[in-house]
Amino acid sequence: MPEVEQAPKLDQALAEVAAEMAERTDRGDVATYIPQLGKVDPKKFGIAAVTNDGRTLVAGDADQAFSIQSISKVFTLTLALGNVGDALWKRVGREPSGNPFNSIVQLEHENGIPRNPFINAGAIVISDILLAGHQPREAIGEILRFIQFLADDETIIIDREVAASERATGYRNFALANYMKSFGNLHHAPELALGVYFHHCAIAMSCRQLAMAGRFLANGGKNPATGHSVVSAERARRIGAMMLTCGHYDGSGDFAFRVGIPGKSGVGGGILGIVPGVASLAVWSPGLNANGNSKLGSIALEKLARMMNWSIFAP
Amino acid sequence: MPEVEQAPKLDQALAEVAAEMAERTDRGDVATYIPQLGKVDPKKFGIAAVTNDGRTLVAGDADQAFSIQSISKVFTLTLALGNVGDALWKRVGREPSGNPFNSIVQLEHENGIPRNPFINAGAIVISDILLAGHQPREAIGEILRFIQFLADDETIIIDREVAASERATGYRNFALANYMKSFGNLHHAPELALGVYFHHCAIAMSCRQLAMAGRFLANGGKNPATGHSVVSAERARRIGAMMLTCGHYDGSGDFAFRVGIPGKSGVGGGILGIVPGVASLAVWSPGLNANGNSKLGSIALEKLARMMNWSIFAP
Amino acid sequence: MPEVEQAPKLDQALAEVAAEMAERTDRGDVATYIPQLGKVDPKKFGIAAVTNDGRTLVAGDADQAFSIQSISKVFTLTLALGNVGDALWKRVGREPSGNPFNSIVQLEHENGIPRNPFINAGAIVISDILLAGHQPREAIGEILRFIQFLADDETIIIDREVAASERATGYRNFALANYMKSFGNLHHAPELALGVYFHHCAIAMSCRQLAMAGRFLANGGKNPATGHSVVSAERARRIGAMMLTCGHYDGSGDFAFRVGIPGKSGVGGGILGIVPGVASLAVWSPGLNANGNSKLGSIALEKLARMMNWSIFAP
Amino acid sequence: MPEVEQAPKLDQALAEVAAEMAERTDRGDVATYIPQLGKVDPKKFGIAAVTNDGRTLVAGDADQAFSIQSISKVFTLTLALGNVGDALWKRVGREPSGNPFNSIVQLEHENGIPRNPFINAGAIVISDILLAGHQPREAIGEILRFIQFLADDETIIIDREVAASERATGYRNFALANYMKSFGNLHHAPELALGVYFHHCAIAMSCRQLAMAGRFLANGGKNPATGHSVVSAERARRIGAMMLTCGHYDGSGDFAFRVGIPGKSGVGGGILGIVPGVASLAVWSPGLNANGNSKLGSIALEKLARMMNWSIFAP
Incomplete structure (x- = not known):
């Protein structure tokens, strides 16, 4: 597989990922053990990125609220x-x-x-x-x-x-x-x-809201817009480490292996992803894989991370 | 805690860490379930770093071979x-x-x-x-x-x-x-x-040799000295992810939390650490902590990573 | 060990067992996880037998109610x-x-x-x-x-x-x-x-009451006093089998091994024992052994069963 | 279900059980994880009883050796x-x-x-x-x-x-x-x-031989033919207790519940059963149930024990 030489622009990448996900038919199963969650349309897909330099980029159903679980x-x-x-x-x-x-x-x-x-x-x-x-x-x-x-x-x-x-x-x-x-x-x-x-x-948020909320973790503990500290830089790193090792239940190893960024999933189909120093990401697709993590959400983040060369394990 | 503004020079950092470790008295217990390993002097401590830009820096007993396990x-x-x-x-x-x-x-x-x-x-x-x-x-x-x-x-x-x-x-x-x-x-x-x-x-290696052997993982799969590819960049990332999530047995989460770099430990007291894009590290101290990982080796890497701002979870 | 040739009379046996138990100093610990049970005097000991031929024999604190649990x-x-x-x-x-x-x-x-x-x-x-x-x-x-x-x-x-x-x-x-x-x-x-x-x-019963309640199990499912059927003979056998294999939690095998009669214990320190065709027994001593069964109660039944040759595994 | 009033003669009971088992079509599966055992004809069925009073009674393939396991x-x-x-x-x-x-x-x-x-x-x-x-x-x-x-x-x-x-x-x-x-x-x-x-x-024995070997357990530790002691009466009881609680792997409770006599099964399809004071039994049918015990052997002993009123849990 040829390695990326130059990352595409982020807005193009998001659009490309969203377009590809829209065509997927095997979308996993929506969680039904919480009856209210079972009512969600499995065809929804949204993605949002808020960069440390202040941009907010979205694609798909990025402004529809879902249960962040x-x-x-x-x-x-x-x-x-x-x-x-x-x-x-x-x-x-x-x-x-x-x-x-x-x-x-x-x-x-x-x-x-x-x-x-x-x-x-x-x-x-x-x-x-x-x-x-x-x-x-x-x-x-x-x-x-x-x-x-x-x-x-x-x-x-x-x-x-x-x-x-x-x-x-x-x-x-x-x-x-x-x-x-x-x-x-x-x-x-x-x-x-x-x-x-x-x-x-049961808090409900859109991808845009969720990516906004995760900004401090991508920016060393500080809100990049205001510069105000939410947590210390060390604590931000440590929360990121815990997201990487434990953020996807018994699929955490696989997510680290495939995607390579700290993330936290919910059975509502959302995932918060953190690219340290770069951006806070949120993706949403209600269908889940066998480990209870968003199936298309995981795939979307894997693609995006590869396109943008965002893995924290990359040089 | 004040965050590092400027990382010290690596050779200074290694010397400082080695000096501090030399003074530690609570060094953990040497593994004895393999009788041959129980004969090692618990006071040994070595550390080595091989940087992607070609430097090899060592401190302590970095040229003494130990069982890499x-x-x-x-x-x-x-x-x-x-x-x-x-x-x-x-x-x-x-x-x-x-x-x-x-x-x-x-x-x-x-x-x-x-x-x-x-x-x-x-x-x-x-x-x-x-x-x-x-x-x-x-x-x-x-x-x-x-x-x-x-x-x-x-x-x-x-x-x-x-x-x-x-x-x-x-x-x-x-x-x-x-x-x-x-x-x-x-x-x-x-x-x-x-x-x-x-x-x-039972392969025996010194810290210097071990850090050399890990170079390809810190450099996107390629030997930084020759430019020859050992594995693809993607595979190098994935091996790094696996080291982070699984490299320290049932203490992997704690190592990720404290140190924040991919590592792999052995009961001989060695740890290989990878700082993607920067350096391959090896540390050795025979005494182990409760999870079977080198006690001082873990502490040394935690200090070094903090001093050099090497955590992969940092911006 | 010489095997019993002739069993002693039951009233003598009960008295002997009660006398011996009264002298024991290592009586186990009273259960404290239910606070109310922790208030019971650990020196109490009672035993009762109701035989199929209509006798009721007791010794010790056989008329004091305890929590049957x-x-x-x-x-x-x-x-x-x-x-x-x-x-x-x-x-x-x-x-x-x-x-x-x-x-x-x-x-x-x-x-x-x-x-x-x-x-x-x-x-x-x-x-x-x-x-x-x-x-x-x-x-x-x-x-x-x-x-x-x-x-x-x-x-x-x-x-x-x-x-x-x-x-x-x-x-x-x-x-x-x-x-x-x-x-x-x-x-x-x-x-x-x-x-x-x-x-x-939380039902409270004395040894006498408990032994009375167990009569139908010792008598093929029928109340020996009235001849009325409580359960079928087959069901009585099956309940007895379940008491033997499961009646003492994770000490059931040991109780079968030592005592050799179906029994059911409670953390209040009571044990109901069944000698098919012969008698229903109840014993009470509040101190428990490591498996949560009455320490002296188990020992008392072991002695009694040996003295009376009551093991269901005996010819 | 009507309870037995009078037990039939043992030879009639054995013949009746053997005849009924011969007509069964659902015989379980022969163990195949030991390849040699997989070669046995699943239609075989044998049963033998050796009574404490010296009779040996058999039916079916009681003289064919099988792997006692x-x-x-x-x-x-x-x-x-x-x-x-x-x-x-x-x-x-x-x-x-x-x-x-x-x-x-x-x-x-x-x-x-x-x-x-x-x-x-x-x-x-x-x-x-x-x-x-x-x-x-x-x-x-x-x-x-x-x-x-x-x-x-x-x-x-x-x-x-x-x-x-x-x-x-x-x-x-x-x-x-x-x-x-x-x-x-x-x-x-x-x-x-x-x-x-x-x-x-891998010892191979017929039902007749196996029932003979178990005599001492049915007779208080002594060979009933010679009167010589193999083990003490107490040890015989205790081995019987262990057979009852542990003799059929994770189906021991069910065997005690249904059959009600001490037994020990083997994956070769044999079961040794002990009726204290009465008889030593052996049955063989190679097909196994879900717990790895002889399917027809268990059923045959259940029937026989009921017909003869042999449950140790009966009055």
């Missing part, structure tokens, strides 16, 4: 690290799990300490941390306002129907929360931590 | 990919294992397909692939010559005593090999694949 | 088999678990079907079955009345404080119930099935 | 207990495994101590114990002579082709042996312990 875990982790610092790592590990996203087996073998903050169990602990000193409603509000702040967009909302749908059917998550509680690794009642969890997963 | 898996993977291409991935996965390096549990649950080529089971399958059409002696010779070629150094040898020591005590590896054979995922007799495996793990 | 699972299983017959076995297995009583790992690997009705997960499914067409209050009442009927004693009650204590701290059981619900193996809301479960575990 | 583990356990006594239980547990007969997962979680002597791993440890002070050939000879002695039949032999077939394909057993060796729970080289193991599994 687990992508929200990047933002709750960031917020929780701000609140409690590295003490957080006493309650959550930072290793890939080697198991499906909703596995409970690992918790039994490791005394209720989830392997990382991006599997469900880990994110529920993060929600529990964000509850400290708050009512669930306040903690949820804090998370939403943080994401609105990062995206510079106060129109972002929580889809209450999705949150209710998750609560009504989320027995596996209730099991995880109660199980960790039995080890003392939740400080609040399981239903309170889950209340926070279900609501932040 | 699992670091050799980077080179056998490279060789096997050259032999059979991506068909290799039908027999080995590419996900982090979420288990210790010598775990057999995962194999039972996943039908004898090891999770990645860097855990023992995966590397034994790679050895089996390298046996195709060969006697063990020939396959071992091919591996050694490949590493000599990469390092441009024909003095590199296999330590036969270490190989014999591993064979005499490597019951866990015999178990893994026989177990995979029972699933049909070895094509040769287990003892033949293990013969290759034990010998490539 | 998991022993109640014998009675709920009997009741549920009466309600739904062998269809029950589609939702619960009948194999020993090979895991601690509250393990969740097995459920993940076997799709939410618990291994047997005597581990917690299995008993929660049984509670769910008993809920069919009922309010929890009614189902709890039905269980209590069934046990009162078996023991011919309407004074048996549920200890509401124990039930409340279990509900307040039973996160592991909430996890199990929600986990099975996620597989569709609970038909009612987890908290309803658990409401039934926590209450039947 | 895991049934031999009853005899090697007996022999090893004779050699080392209860010290044996430091190296082997006595709990049901909750896993398939050749599972390796449990060993990793329990430090190389197999759960019981009837799963493969446990029997390999028993073989290792029988090797103490012996060459493999001697240990194998000792086992064979012990079985010949028990059956009072010197014509019993080892099928060397079956032994060779198992050795050539027994990678899973090699894995188990090497795995336990890595934990120090084999004292001899894995291939030596396996040499003993493969040979005792």
Whole structure:
């Protein structure tokens, strides 16, 4: 395979990727275990890039909001690290799990300490941390306002129907929360931590909004538009490392292998991708692959990263 | 924490790191399950960097050979990919294992397909692939010559005593090999694949030699001195991705989080690190941490990467 | 060891065993994970036997009520088999678990079907079955009345404080119930099935009452006093077989090996033992061994069975 | 179902069972993982009973030898207990495994101590114990002579082709042996312990011979013909208990539930059954059920036990 000599312009690349994805027929299956998510049109595809030098480029359905689901875990982790610092790592590990996203087996073998903050169990602990000193409603509000702040967009909302749908059917998550509680690794009642969890997963954003919200991770922890620091440069690097090793559940190794940039997926079909020093990306296609990650979203990012020579493993 | 504004010169950084490591008293424990490895002086510390622009810089015991052990898996993977291409991935996965390096549990649950080529089971399958059409002696010779070629150094040898020591005590590896054979995922007799495996793990190299051998991975697949291609740029990126997600056993996430560069460790206390576009690194300190990775080696690379702003997750 | 030639009289044997147990100092630890149970005096010891020929013999604290906990699972299983017959076995297995009583790992690997009705997960499914067409209050009442009927004693009650204590701290059981619900193996809301479960575990009985309640199992399914059939002879045998293979959690094999009679233990320190054709036994000593079974209770039954030549494995 | 009032005569019962089994068409699948076993005619069926009062009754192919496979583990356990006594239980547990007969997962979680002597791993440890002070050939000879002695039949032999077939394909057993060796729970080289193991599994016996060999277990440890003691009465009971809880791999609970007598199955399609105080039974039908136990053999024993009212759980 000939290696890229010169990367194309980003707007051309996005358009080309979007056009190719529009023709794909094998788009994966839309998640149905949260009934509300099963209603989404599988033919949707959107992509957006916000560059460190201030450009916002989009293609496809980039302005339609979708349920960001687990992508929200990047933002709750960031917020929780701000609140409690590295003490957080006493309650959550930072290793890939080697198991499906909703596995409970690992918790039994490791005394209720989830392997990382991006599997469900880990994110529920993060929600529990964000509850400290708050009512669930306040903690949820804090998370939403943080994401609105990062995206510079106060129109972002929580889809209450999705949150209710998750609560009504989320027995596996209730099991995880109660199980960790039995080890003392939740400080609040399981239903309170889950209340926070279900609501932040139900935040609805467009690709454009999501790429905006991820800017600080592509820019050493600072909002490139204002220069204001969200997190330290070291913390931004570390969150990126965790996205790379754990951001795609039990398909994280494959995503790193194929795409080569830090990313975080959600079962709503979205993926947030970070190209350090260059751009924050968001892609959305509702159909999922066998590991529960957006099928076309993964392929689109693989193509884009190759066209633009964006792999962090490239010279 | 103040972020680095200007990276120091590399030779200064290496000297500073080596000096600091020399003063450390908590150096971890030398591996003793291979009796021959237990004889090594735990006070040794060496570090070497070979830059893409042709410099070789060293500090400490950088010219003393040590047993590279699992670091050799980077080179056998490279060789096997050259032999059979991506068909290799039908027999080995590419996900982090979420288990210790010598775990057999995962194999039972996943039908004898090891999770990645860097855990023992995966590397034994790679050895089996390298046996195709060969006697063990020939396959071992091919591996050694490949590493000599990469390092441009024909003095590199296999330590036969270490190989014999591993064979005499490597019951866990015999178990893994026989177990995979029972699933049909070895094509040769287990003892033949293990013969290759034990010998490539017993290759002895100095930090200088090891950093030389890793040059192609830091330089897009090409030897920076000659410009000759070892692997394609894409394959070099992918091997780097696999090192990052799987290179430190069940401490891979932590290494990515702290150090932020692709690396591969061995129980002999060595680590090979790759800074894409910049340099190939090797560090050696025999004492190990709880995950079986060089304790001071990890700390040294963390310091060096921070000083030089080398994290691949940095802008 | 000389084999018994002539068994002593049962009343002498009970007295001898009780006297010996009174002198024991290593009595195990009282369960504390249900706070209410931790308040019991560890020096208590009671034993009772009700023979098929109509005698009731007791020694020690045989008339003091204790929390029967998991022993109640014998009675709920009997009741549920009466309600739904062998269809029950589609939702619960009948194999020993090979895991601690509250393990969740097995459920993940076997799709939410618990291994047997005597581990917690299995008993929660049984509670769910008993809920069919009922309010929890009614189902709890039905269980209590069934046990009162078996023991011919309407004074048996549920200890509401124990039930409340279990509900307040039973996160592991909430996890199990929600986990099975996620597989569709609970038909009612987890908290309803658990409401039934926590209450039947909190039934308080004395050794005398418990031995009375077990009579039908020692007598081919019939109440020996009245001749009325509770279950068929085949079902009585089968419940006995299940007690032998699964009645002592992950110590069932050891209990069969040492004692050799069907038994069911509870973390309150009670054990119900069945000698087919001969007698129903109950023993109580609050301190537990490593497997969560009554330490002195097991030893007492081992001695008694040996003295009376009661092993079902004896000629 | 009407309960038996009067048991039929045993010879009639055997004939009736054999006749019914002859008409069955769904006979299960013959084991093929040992190639030599796959050659057996699936239509074979034999049954034999040797009563404590000295009668030998047979039906069907009761005089045709078959590979006893895991049934031999009853005899090697007996022999090893004779050699080392209860010290044996430091190296082997006595709990049901909750896993398939050749599972390796449990060993990793329990430090190389197999759960019981009837799963493969446990029997390999028993073989290792029988090797103490012996060459493999001697240990194998000792086992064979012990079985010949028990059956009072010197014509019993080892099928060397079956032994060779198992050795050539027994990678899973090699894995188990090497795995336990890595934990120090084999004292001899894995291939030596396996040499003993493969040979005792390859002993060929007819139903008549097998029922003869089991007499001591039905008769309190004594040969009923001679009155000579093979093991103590207590040990006979305990071996029976272990057969009941662990004798049919992960179908032991079901066999206890349905049949209700101690039994030990082998993948050759044989089952040894013990009715304490009454008779030793052997049945053979090569086709296996899903748990690896003789399909028709299990059904035949269920019928026979019901007809004769032989369940040890019956009054």
